[in-house]
Amino acid sequence: MRRAELFEMIANGESSSVEFKRDDLRPEDLAREVVAMMNLRGGRLLLGVEDDGTISGIQRPDLEEWVMNVFTDKVHPSVLPHYEEVLLDDQKRVAVVSFVEGAGKPYVVRHSGREDVYVRRGSTNRRASREEWVRLAATSSLLHPEKLPVSSAGLADFDRARLDEYLRVVLSDPELPQTDEDWTARLVRLGFMVNTETMGPLATIAGLVLFGMKPRRFLPQAGLRLMAFAGNDKTYEARLDIVLDGPLVGRMTRVSARELEEVEPGLLARAVEALEPFVHVQQAEPDASLRRERRWLYPVPVLRELIVNAFSHRDWTRSVDVEVVVYADRLELTSPGSLPNSMTVDQMLAGQRAPRNPILHNVLRDYGYSDARGMGIRTKVVPLLRQSSGREPVFEATEDYLRTTAFPALQK
DSSP, X not given: OOHHHHHHHHHHOOBTTEEEEOTTSOHHHHHHHHHHHHTTTXXXXXXXXXXXXXXXXXXOTTHHHHHHHHHHHHEESOOOOEEEEEEOTTSOEEEEEEEEXXXXXXXXXXXXXXXXXXXXXXXXXXXXXXXXXHHHHHTSSSOOGGGSBOTXXXXXGBOHHHHHHIIIIISOOSOOOOSHHHHHHHXXXXXXXXXXXXXXXXXXXXXXXXXXXXXXXXXXXXXXXXXXXXXXXXXSSOSEEEEEXXXXXXXXXXXXXXXXXXXXOOHXXXXXXXXXXXXXXXXXXXXXXXXXXXXXXXXXXXXXXXXXHHHHHOOTTSOSOEEEEEOSSOEEEEEESOOGGGOOHHHHHHTOOOOSOHHHHHHHHHTTSSOTTSOHIIIIIHHHHHHHHSSOOEEEEOSSEEEEEEOOOOOX
């Protein structure tokens, strides 16, 4: 690092990714700073800089070795940092310890026989709550929250007819379970149930959301909230404000080797039906057949794809519903949680794929609800919205949500 870069960094002050420390701190204190930043997006530690930005310089003669030992002994999973020292004109030295975001979240501090998880908010650190611990695990390759058990939800809480049709009609499975024990064993293998030590077999989040009769009874965030307003902002007088509950997939019959037909709607079809009065208009004048043409303001395939993606990629550790809001000038769909696996909006639009919930994603693909290649945003959503409205959709990604804003079709 050049001295100019160092001075600029110090001038900008501490942040969520930059921390100033003297080099006489204890090993566990250094580890705490590292873990908190690793559980966010990585960062840099400047050793030899006071909290107010004054450069005091490093004092330890063996600082690099000491830092590497702290990383080895106190930080888990292991992190390999980049260490460098910058020599200033007054012969003071500042150590810059850099580390990028890793895939092993949650990172922990190992000290005194304990493992503690720390998170960073702004320029401060604190011990993570249980919910934050699970959320961090969801961003790593160690755990998919969709596989977590849902307390008290067992085999009796599944819609057995939908499960039967998934195996028999959708997957063309010739051997169906016959007993409750057989069903439980099959659902465990499919990831729809999991065996627990204290409560026996329980439904997983994925299984309950896909095939549960009343998922919100056990998992409040399993619903889909639909709202509509006459103006361009939320007001107390909503034209529509409901939360849909029920299995995500419909009941199906096979009409050909490659085509399924929905004979009883699931949550996805019910959502489009509920939104229909608020996302289409009728022509003022009848056509030649004396019928008033109905025109959709937002293409139906786009509505379906956006809702499917929201459930496939949402963060199930967030206790809020997927939300669709229709305004006079736009439609907004909000999916809880950040983009998975450190993906960016640009990467998503380029077609990069990283499903947070692979079980949900694969089952919805089996039903034909989602693009088989996982390219629905790039190949369906963006082109269809561009064609109908003449405007690009807007994607806003934060640590808390991904919001997609679509604009209504041009008036003819």
